[in-house]
Amino acid sequence: MNLKDILKGEEDDLLFLLGNEAAVRGAIEAGVKVAATYPGTPSSEIGDVLHLLAREAGIYFEFSINEKVALEVAAAAASSGVRSFTFMKHVGLNVASDSLMSAVYTGVRAGMVILTADDPSMFSSQNEQDSRHYARLANLPMLEPSNPQEVKDFILEAFQISEAYQIPVLLRTTTRVSHMRGIVKLGSIEEKPDKGFFKKDPERFVPVPATARVMHRKLVDKMERLGHAMEDSALNVEYAQNGNLGIITGSSAYNYCRDVVEEEELPVNILKIGFSHPFPEKKVLKFLQGVDRVLVAEEVDPIMEKEILVIIGKYGLKLEVNGKLDASLPMIYEYTPDIVCESIHNVFGLKNEKLMIQESDQPIPNRPPTLCPGCPHRAAYYGVNKAAENLGLADMIHPTDIGCYTLGVEAPYWSADYLLSMGSSIGTSCGFSKATTQPVVSFIGDSTFFHAGIPPLINAVHNKNRFVLVILDNRTTAMTGGQPHPGLPVDGLGNEAPEISIPAIVQAVGVEYMRIINPLNIKKSVKIFQEALEHPGVAVVISKHPCVLLKTRPRQGATQLVVDSQKCDDCGECLSTLACPALYQGEGQVKIDPQLCHKCNVCVQICPQGAIKGERLDKDREEKP
Amino acid sequence: MKAYSIYISGVGGQGIIKTSVVIGEAAMKTGQEVVMSEIHGMAQRGGGVSTELKIGHAHSSIIADGTGDLLIAFEPLEALRALPKTSKNTHVVMNTSKILPFNIQASEHPYPPLEDILKEMNSKSKDVKALDAVKIATQAGHILSMNMVMLGAALTVPGFPLDKETLLDSMKANLPERTIPINTRAFEEGFATFR
Incomplete structure (x- = not known):
C-alpha cells in the first residue's frame, strides 16, 4: 500500500x-x-x-x-x-x-x-x-x-x-x-x-x-x-448467547473476550461499550437484569466496574460482579488473550483445557534498546563524565527528560538520575541546586526544550540557580520517529518555516555562559563541559549534531574504522566507557562491526593506545591477489 | 475454524514490519480476514521487535500462548524468546545469522551456541527450516533483502495460507520499485532453499 x-x-x-x-x-x-x-x-x-x-x-x-x-x-x-x-x-x-x-x-x-x-x-x-x-x-x-x-x-x-x-x-x-x-x-x-x-x-x-x-x-x-x-447508541452492542453469564467490556479487552467466547462457543453474553462516557446506565441495567453474574473486562483502572457497582446499588440488583476489584483480573498492565481466557473460565466455572506453555530451557540474554551506533548523545555523555572526572567531581546529579536520551540511564553512561515529565529536567535542576550542594548536569532534547523547557530555564536564571544544562540538539524529535519542531526550517505541512534559534532563546533568557559544541569532537567538548561545571550560575551547553536516523548517510569515502592489532592492548576502555554497539570483543582484542559503524570517530579519539584508525577499503583490495 | 497465526520476531531494522504488511495485504487481496499487531517506539533502538498476524476470522491480533501456527524468526536468539507463542505443532523458519545484543559483554547469560538453539527449537516444534538468510540476501544483491529471503522460505511451510503469486504482487506493491529485482531474487532464493 x-x-x-x-x-x-x-x-x-x-x-x-x-x-x-x-x-x-x-x-x-x-x-x-x-x-x-x-x-x-x-x-x-x-x-x-x-x-x-x-x-x-x-x-x-x-x-x-x-x-x-x-x-x-x-x-x-x-x-x-x-x-x-x-x-x-x-x-x-x-x-x-x-x-x-x-x-x-x-x-x-x-x-x-x-x-x-x-x-x-x-x-x-x-x-x-x-x-x-x-x-x-x-x-x-x-x-x-x-x-x-x-x-x-x-x-x-x-x-x-x-x-x-x-x-x-x-x-x-x-x-x-x-x-x-x-x-x-x-x-x-x-x-x-x-x-x-x-x-x-x-x-x-x-x-x-x-x-x-x-x-x-x-x-x-x-x-x-x-x-x-x-x-441507544449503536456503539454499545450486545452479543447475546441466551445464557445467564455476562461480560461487559470495551477497547482491546473486547477483542480478547469475543475470541474466547466464539472459539469455544461459550454460553456467555457480551456487552461491548464503545460509547463509554456518559456511561450508558439504562443499557447496562437491562443487560445486568438478564444475567446472574457479570465479568467486567477493561484495561488499566476499574472504571466501568465501579460504574456498574453504582448501577447495581442504585437499582438494588442482586448479582455478582467480577473484575479487577476482586482480583478476577489483574489490577494493572495490559491484558492478553491468555489472561482474559483464564479469567473467563475461572469466573464462570467453565472447564479450561490448559495448554502446556513451552519456554526456552536455556537462559536468554536480554536485548534492551540502546543508543544507536554514532548517536551524538553517547559522545555527549562521555564528554560530561570525562569532564567531571578531570575536575574530581563526585555525586553529580543528572536530571533527564523525555526522549532517546533516557537510555543514558544504562551503564556505562549513568546519565539519568531523575525524571518526571516533559521539561522536568530543568525544573528539577532548580530544586536540586537549591536543596543540595551536589553538582547538577541535566539533559534535555531540542524538541523537548521547545515543548516545556523554556519557562523553567527562565525560572532557573531568575532564581539564581547553579547547574549545567546540556541541550542535546539532534535536529529532530527522534524518539517518536523524527518529526520536525520549531527549531527546524520546515513545518507540519512540509512548507518552509522560520527556524527558531535555541541559542537566541537561551541568551534572551539571560544565561551568561552558553557554548555550542559538536559532541563528536571529544577534546573540545570535554574542555567546554569543564568550563561549564566551573561556572557559578546557570550554564548551557548546546550539543549540536544531527540524529543518525535522519536521512543522512555515514561519512562517505572509501574508509572504514579498524582496530590496529599491533597497538590494541585489549584494555577495554572503549567497550567499558563508550559501549557503542559497533564495538565488540573479538578474540584477544576489540573489533569493529563495519555494518554497524557510523564512522563518528569518537572511539578513535578516546582509545588510550591510539589503536583505532580509518583504513582505506581499496587498500585491502589491492593487497588481495 | 481457528485463524492461521503467524508470529514474526527479530531485531529492530530487519524489515519485520514490512514483511508482515506484505503478508497481511496479500491475505486481504485474496478475500481473507486478517489482523496484525506491531510494536513501535522504544523497541526499535536495537531492541527486539515482533509482529503477530492472524489470517482468518479473529477479533484480536494477539496470538494466545502456545497457539502459533508458524514462527518466522529473523534472529536465532529471538526464536528462543518466541517459544511461549509456539507448541509442538508449530512450524519454524529461522535465520541462523546472529545479532549480538549490545550489552552481551555485561550480560549475566552468554549468547547460546547456534547448535544448542537449533536443537532446542527442533525439539519443541513440528519442524525447523533453518537458513542463513543474511548470506543469501547478500548474494541476491543486498543484505536488506533478507526479509524477503525469509518470506520466500516461509512460503514452503505446509499449510501457509497464501500462494506465491499473491505474495510477490503484494511485495511489489509495498517495496520501492528500484529494489524489486533484488527483493524478488531474494524471495526466490529463500523459496528455493526448501522447495
Missing part, C-alpha cells in the same frame, strides 16, 4: 491500515480542516501520515510546540466553525488538560475531536495513566474503538456528536488499538468549510467567574441530555 491511498482511496475500497492510519482517514472523511499535535507514541503515526497528506487533502496541519497549544489551535478552529482534530499520547493530554477543562465549558461550533492514546504496560511511556478519568474530570463524551475500522468509524460518529451538542469529544485508543492493523472499508469524504468566522459571544467563550458559573450549569445539563440520547 502507498500511504497516499489513505487520501485517494474511494468509498468501499479496502485498505490494510494501522489504527493510527485509520484515524487519519477518519479525519479526512469527516471533513477536518485543522489538525494539530505534538508527537507521542502510541499516537505518533497519525501525525506522520498527516504530515505527508495534509497539503494535498486541503487540511491545515501543524506539529504544535506542545499538546496544550495543539488543543488550543483545534478549539479556536472549531469555535470558528471549522472541524478540527487534535491527537496526543495519554501524558500529552495532561499537558493539554488545563485548556481542555475550559474548552468543555465554552464548547465549540463545528466538531472537535481529541484522540488520546493510552499505553497500558508502558511500551514507550513513563506511566500507565488511564485517560478515561479525563472524560469524567472534564465532563465530556468519550468513545473507545477496538480496531482500525472502528477507529475510523468512531471518529465520524464523534464529529457528529460533537457538532450536535457543541462539545469537544474525547476518543481513547490504547497501544494495541493504535498499533493494530486490520482491513478498513473506506467511506465517502464529507465536504466541510476550511475557513470559518468567529462570531463573538463573550458569555459563551470567556469563562470568568460570573460566566463560568453559568457555563458549568449548562455543561452539566448538556451532558445529561447527551447521556440520555446516547443510551
Whole structure:
C-alpha cells in the first residue's frame, strides 16, 4: 500500500491500515480542516501520515510546540466553525488538560475531536495513566474503538456528536488499538468549510467567574441530555448467547473476550461499550437484569466496574460482579488473550483445557534498546563524565527528560538520575541546586526544550540557580520517529518555516555562559563541559549534531574504522566507557562491526593506545591477489 | 475454524514490519480476514521487535500462548524468546545469522551456541527450516533483502495460507520499485532453499 491511498482511496475500497492510519482517514472523511499535535507514541503515526497528506487533502496541519497549544489551535478552529482534530499520547493530554477543562465549558461550533492514546504496560511511556478519568474530570463524551475500522468509524460518529451538542469529544485508543492493523472499508469524504468566522459571544467563550458559573450549569445539563440520547447508541452492542453469564467490556479487552467466547462457543453474553462516557446506565441495567453474574473486562483502572457497582446499588440488583476489584483480573498492565481466557473460565466455572506453555530451557540474554551506533548523545555523555572526572567531581546529579536520551540511564553512561515529565529536567535542576550542594548536569532534547523547557530555564536564571544544562540538539524529535519542531526550517505541512534559534532563546533568557559544541569532537567538548561545571550560575551547553536516523548517510569515502592489532592492548576502555554497539570483543582484542559503524570517530579519539584508525577499503583490495 | 497465526520476531531494522504488511495485504487481496499487531517506539533502538498476524476470522491480533501456527524468526536468539507463542505443532523458519545484543559483554547469560538453539527449537516444534538468510540476501544483491529471503522460505511451510503469486504482487506493491529485482531474487532464493 502507498500511504497516499489513505487520501485517494474511494468509498468501499479496502485498505490494510494501522489504527493510527485509520484515524487519519477518519479525519479526512469527516471533513477536518485543522489538525494539530505534538508527537507521542502510541499516537505518533497519525501525525506522520498527516504530515505527508495534509497539503494535498486541503487540511491545515501543524506539529504544535506542545499538546496544550495543539488543543488550543483545534478549539479556536472549531469555535470558528471549522472541524478540527487534535491527537496526543495519554501524558500529552495532561499537558493539554488545563485548556481542555475550559474548552468543555465554552464548547465549540463545528466538531472537535481529541484522540488520546493510552499505553497500558508502558511500551514507550513513563506511566500507565488511564485517560478515561479525563472524560469524567472534564465532563465530556468519550468513545473507545477496538480496531482500525472502528477507529475510523468512531471518529465520524464523534464529529457528529460533537457538532450536535457543541462539545469537544474525547476518543481513547490504547497501544494495541493504535498499533493494530486490520482491513478498513473506506467511506465517502464529507465536504466541510476550511475557513470559518468567529462570531463573538463573550458569555459563551470567556469563562470568568460570573460566566463560568453559568457555563458549568449548562455543561452539566448538556451532558445529561447527551447521556440520555446516547443510551441507544449503536456503539454499545450486545452479543447475546441466551445464557445467564455476562461480560461487559470495551477497547482491546473486547477483542480478547469475543475470541474466547466464539472459539469455544461459550454460553456467555457480551456487552461491548464503545460509547463509554456518559456511561450508558439504562443499557447496562437491562443487560445486568438478564444475567446472574457479570465479568467486567477493561484495561488499566476499574472504571466501568465501579460504574456498574453504582448501577447495581442504585437499582438494588442482586448479582455478582467480577473484575479487577476482586482480583478476577489483574489490577494493572495490559491484558492478553491468555489472561482474559483464564479469567473467563475461572469466573464462570467453565472447564479450561490448559495448554502446556513451552519456554526456552536455556537462559536468554536480554536485548534492551540502546543508543544507536554514532548517536551524538553517547559522545555527549562521555564528554560530561570525562569532564567531571578531570575536575574530581563526585555525586553529580543528572536530571533527564523525555526522549532517546533516557537510555543514558544504562551503564556505562549513568546519565539519568531523575525524571518526571516533559521539561522536568530543568525544573528539577532548580530544586536540586537549591536543596543540595551536589553538582547538577541535566539533559534535555531540542524538541523537548521547545515543548516545556523554556519557562523553567527562565525560572532557573531568575532564581539564581547553579547547574549545567546540556541541550542535546539532534535536529529532530527522534524518539517518536523524527518529526520536525520549531527549531527546524520546515513545518507540519512540509512548507518552509522560520527556524527558531535555541541559542537566541537561551541568551534572551539571560544565561551568561552558553557554548555550542559538536559532541563528536571529544577534546573540545570535554574542555567546554569543564568550563561549564566551573561556572557559578546557570550554564548551557548546546550539543549540536544531527540524529543518525535522519536521512543522512555515514561519512562517505572509501574508509572504514579498524582496530590496529599491533597497538590494541585489549584494555577495554572503549567497550567499558563508550559501549557503542559497533564495538565488540573479538578474540584477544576489540573489533569493529563495519555494518554497524557510523564512522563518528569518537572511539578513535578516546582509545588510550591510539589503536583505532580509518583504513582505506581499496587498500585491502589491492593487497588481495 | 481457528485463524492461521503467524508470529514474526527479530531485531529492530530487519524489515519485520514490512514483511508482515506484505503478508497481511496479500491475505486481504485474496478475500481473507486478517489482523496484525506491531510494536513501535522504544523497541526499535536495537531492541527486539515482533509482529503477530492472524489470517482468518479473529477479533484480536494477539496470538494466545502456545497457539502459533508458524514462527518466522529473523534472529536465532529471538526464536528462543518466541517459544511461549509456539507448541509442538508449530512450524519454524529461522535465520541462523546472529545479532549480538549490545550489552552481551555485561550480560549475566552468554549468547547460546547456534547448535544448542537449533536443537532446542527442533525439539519443541513440528519442524525447523533453518537458513542463513543474511548470506543469501547478500548474494541476491543486498543484505536488506533478507526479509524477503525469509518470506520466500516461509512460503514452503505446509499449510501457509497464501500462494506465491499473491505474495510477490503484494511485495511489489509495498517495496520501492528500484529494489524489486533484488527483493524478488531474494524471495526466490529463500523459496528455493526448501522447495
